[in-house]
Each structure stands twice: as structure tokens, then as C-alpha cells.
Amino acid sequence: MLAPEMNKKLTETDTGTPGGTLMRRYWQPVALSDELSGNRPVVPVRIFGEDLVLFRDGEGTLGLIDRHCPHRQADLCYGRLEANGLRCPFHGWLFDAEGSCLDQPGELPENNRVRHFGQAAYPCVERNGMIFGYLGPCDPPPLPAIDSLVAPDSHVFAFKGFLECNYLQAVEVGIDPAHASFLHRYLQDEDTDDAYGRQFRGGTGDEDVPVTWIMRNFPAPTIDVQRTDFGLQIEARRHLSESRDHVRVTNLIFPNAIVIPMSKSMAITQWHVPVDDHNCYWYAHFTSYDAPVDKPRMREQRMELYRLPDYKPRVGRFNQWGYDPSEQEDETYTGMGMDINVHDQWAVESPGAITDRSRENLAGTDVAISRYRAMLLRSMDKAASTETNAELPLHRAEGSPAIGPEWHDSIMDSGCPRKEWLDGYRDRRDKAGW
Numbered sequence: 001m002l003a004p005e006m007n008k009k010l011t012e013t014d015t016g017t018p019g020g021t022l023m024r025r026y027w028q029p030v031a032l033s034d035e036l037s038g039n040r041p042v043v044p045v046r047i048f049g050e051d052l053v054l055f056r057d058g059e060g061t062l063g064l065i066d067r068h069c070p071h072r073q074a075d076l077c078y079g080r081l082e083a084n085g086l087r088c089p090f091h092g093w094l095f096d097a098e099g100s101c102l103d104q105p106g107e108l109p110e111n112n113r114v115r116h117f118g119q120a121a122y123p124c125v126e127r128n129g130m131i132f133g134y135l136g137p138c139d140p141p142p143l144p145a146i147d148s149l150v151a152p153d154s155h156v157f158a159f160k161g162f163l164e165c166n167y168l169q170a171v172e173v174g175i176d177p178a179h180a181s182f183l184h185r186y187l188q189d190e191d192t193d194d195a196y197g198r199q200f201r202g203g204t205g206d207e208d209v210p211v212t213w214i215m216r217n218f219p220a221p222t223i224d225v226q227r228t229d230f231g232l233q234i235e236a237r238r239h240l241s242e243s244r245d246h247v248r249v250t251n252l253i254f255p256n257a258i259v260i261p262m263s264k265s266m267a268i269t270q271w272h273v274p275v276d277d278h279n280c281y282w283y284a285h286f287t288s289y290d291a292p293v294d295k296p297r298m299r300e301q302r303m304e305l306y307r308l309p310d311y312k313p314r315v316g317r318f319n320q321w322g323y324d325p326s327e328q329e330d331e332t333y334t335g336m337g338m339d340i341n342v343h344d345q346w347a348v349e350s351p352g353a354i355t356d357r358s359r360e361n362l363a364g365t366d367v368a369i370s371r372y373r374a375m376l377l378r379s380m381d382k383a384a385s386t387e388t389n390a391e392l393p394l395h396r397a398e399g400s401p402a403i404g405p406e407w408h409d410s411i412m413d414s415g416c417p418r419k420e421w422l423d424g425y426r427d428r429r430d431k432a433g434w
């Protein structure tokens with residue numbers, strides 16, 4: 001159970017809140033490159049309760065500035081896109097990617113000069129189909145050296161989806177290794193050859209034992225959580241027999257991302273980015289460690305659930321997440337279809353927009369969640385008291401080799417040491433060739 005003021009501190013991210021101050025010190029996904037791929041690359045972005053507009057000007061420069069024009073607050077999402085910025089249709093003021101007003105054509109020459117009205121303007125970088133913004137006060141750090149940002153574009157597919165809940169409950173599902181045995185349980189195993197692009201549907205490691213079979217039959221893992229340069233690493237072991245363990249290793253990348261195995265050769269890096277305190281987007285990189293990703297197939301699979309332009313799911317509270325009691329009897333544990341994204345969506349949305357943590361009772365399998373909250377609280381205090389990023393978690397990993405975080409999912413010798421699955425990861429990473 002968590003005191004209400006503690007829950008508030010952990011979940012709020014608006015300007016000036018402890019969480020908002022901390023999370024703004026990290027690069028955050030703000031859009032997919034796909035969203036800027038049309039004829040007019042201008043999209044609204046709402047993040048940490050701030051309304052912004054993201055655009056790519058005629059010279060290719062990305063701008064992320066206040067959505068409302070500093071003259072009389074008209075909506076710049078309807079702006080005229082020009083070679084060097086975005087022009088407000090109300091009185092023609094022109095703003096560049098740095099938020100400077102370059103032109104006020106309705107003003108007499110003595111008033112029409114370049115100036116800055118103090119509106120927000122944030123740096124952006126684009127990597128592997130995702131655009132990241134930095135909303136912090138000091139110079140941005142480099143992008144973290146994680147596999148999904150180091151891999152070539154051909155090996156990474158990017159996608160996103162909307163969740164009607166606070167970001168914290170979305171991250172907390174991602175670092176809970178026990179729920180997969182229940183929430184994502186399929187009552188029958190399917191052909192593991194048909195698993196491309198779908199999590200928990202393939203075989204495990206080098207053996208073609210369906211992951212669904214393991215999750216269903218061995219529901220109580222032993223969980224070990226370690227602090228790493230990236231955040232937390234969670235090893236979940238399911239003891240299959242005297243001689244065999246199933247070992248699944250997932251990660252928290254501080255402060256709001258996870259890295260989890262998707263199949264034998266693919267991992268998912270997923271950021272949960274606050275839109276405001278009651279909504280968030282997940283942004284995912286699906287990274288292949290062997291062949292290039294089949295992006296059209298990955299997109300087609302995901303478009304079955306999500307619709308454009310806002311990447312909102314076709315199911316939700318409004319239609320009971322597609323719940324079907326007869327399916328729940330015969331096919332799935334949830335009765336909400338075969339797509340695990342829907343199961344997770346129900347798990348994070350059904351408690352309400354902000355989980356009332358004063359009524360929860362954490363159990364042994366929630367060990368990573370407790371560690372994560374403690375790390376967040378400590379780091380919020382640190383972020384409030386330091387002007388630089390150097391002392392915050394993850395930023396300390398700068399300069400370390402561009403590899404990791406390590407993930408793993410296979411059947412191994414019972415009781416094998418950590419080194420063995422680490423070697424398995426390193427072997428996969430070496431063979432990736434990037």
C-alpha cells in the first residue's frame with residue numbers, strides 16, 4: 001500500500017512536478033517518423049501535459065514548439081509550412097524550429113524583426129523510425145547506447161499505441177514477469193511456426209517448446225532483480241524439471257522504458273510516455289538480431305488493432321475490451337482475443353486512469369515494481385536538486401560499450417549461473433553484426 005501523496009508524486013508529470021522534472025531530463029519519443037511522412041509533415045504532440053506542434057520544415061529540420069501561437073494563441077497545427085518554419089494563418093507570424101519569430105508581416109517595419117517570445121522549443125533527433133524530443137532544462141545528453149538505437153534502420157520496426165491510463169501502471173506491467181502465465185495464457189498451443197511478429201506465440205530458445213505451454217504449466221517463477229547501468233534487470237526462472245529451467249530476462253530502462261524478448265531473434269524496446277496524468281502512448285522498437293525486419297507485415301499485424309491518425313485501439317472500456325465469456329472458457333484466460341496488446345491494455349486501463357495504490361497489496365512477484373518506485377523517488381529528489389544530468393541514472397552509462405541491455409528467453413540447465421544466459425545474449429548480439 002502506498003500513501004496517497006506518494007502515489008501522486010510517482011504519477012504526476014506536469015511542469016514543475018517532481019516526476020515531470022525528472023522525466024524531462026531524458027530523451028522521450030514524441031512521434032513516429034511515419035506520422036511525418038505525408039505531404040504536410042505537421043502533427044500535434046501532447047506530452048507531460050504540454051501541447052506542442054512537431055514539424056519538419058522545407059529544409060528537413062525538425063521543430064517541436066508550443067502549439068499555440070505566442071501572438072494571440074491560435075493553433076499552429078494549422079500553420080502554413082514553409083522552407084524555414086511554420087507560419088501562423090491568423091496574422092502570418094513565422095516561427096522556426098528554435099521557436100524564434102522570423103517575420104511579423106502585418107507589423108510596420110520597425111516592429112517586424114526576429115525575436116523570441118519565450119515559447120517552448122525543444123531539440124529533436126530521429127532514429128530508427130522514431131522522433132525523440134528533449135524537454136529538459138540543460139543541454140541534452142546523447143541518446144542512450146541501447147541496441148534498438150544502435151541497430152541499423154533495416155533491423156528496427158517502430159510503432160506506437162494509445163493507453164487510457166497513467167504511464168506508471170503501463171511500465172509496471174512491463175516489469176512484472178508473473179503476469180504472462182495468466183493474463184497472456186492461451187488454453188491451447190498453436191503452431192509455433194506461425195509466430196512471426198507475435199509475442200508469446202513462438203518456441204523458446206533452440207528448442208521448439210511453445211512459450212505458451214511453459215507459461216501455462218509453470219506459473220510461479222523465481223525472480224531476481226539486479227541494478228544495472230540501464231536501470232533494472234529482471235531474471236524470471238521457471239523450474240521445469242530436475243535438470244531444466246526456463247530463463248526469461250527482461251529490463252527496465254530508467255525512467256520509463258522496458259526491453260523484453262519477443263521471440264528467439266527479436267526484442268521489444270518500449271517507452272511509456274505520459275501524454276498527461278491520465279493517458280500515455282507506448283512507443284516500441286521491434287529489433288531483429290538476424291534478418292532485416294519485415295516491416296510491412298509487422299505494420300499490417302498491428303493495424304488490425306490500432307487506427308490512424310492517433311494510434312488509438314479499436315477496443316477499450318467503451319466496448320469492454322472485446323470481452324467474450326465463452327472465449328474465456330475455451331480459448332484465452334482473459335476472453336479478450338489472441339492479441340496480447342489487448343490483454344495488457346485491459347490490465348493497465350481497468351484499474352482506472354490512476355491506480356489507487358493506497359488499496360493495493362504487493363506480493364513477492366512485484367519485487368521489481370517496488371525497486372522501480374524506490375529508484376524513481378530517489379531520482380526525483382536528485383533531479384530537483386541538480387542542474388546537470390550527470391548524476392541521474394542511465395546518464396552514467398554514457399561512454400560504455402553500445403551493447404545491451406541483455407535479454408534472454410530459453411530453456412537452460414537447471415540452476416545455471418547468470419553468465420550462461422549472458423553468453424547466450426552476447427553470442428546473439430555478436431552474430432547480429434552491428
Ligand code: FES
Binds near residue numbers: 088089090093
Ligand atoms: S495568433 Fe498567430 S499570428 Fe496572430
Ligand SMILES: [Fe+2]
Binds near residue numbers: 179180184344
Ligand atoms: Fe503483458
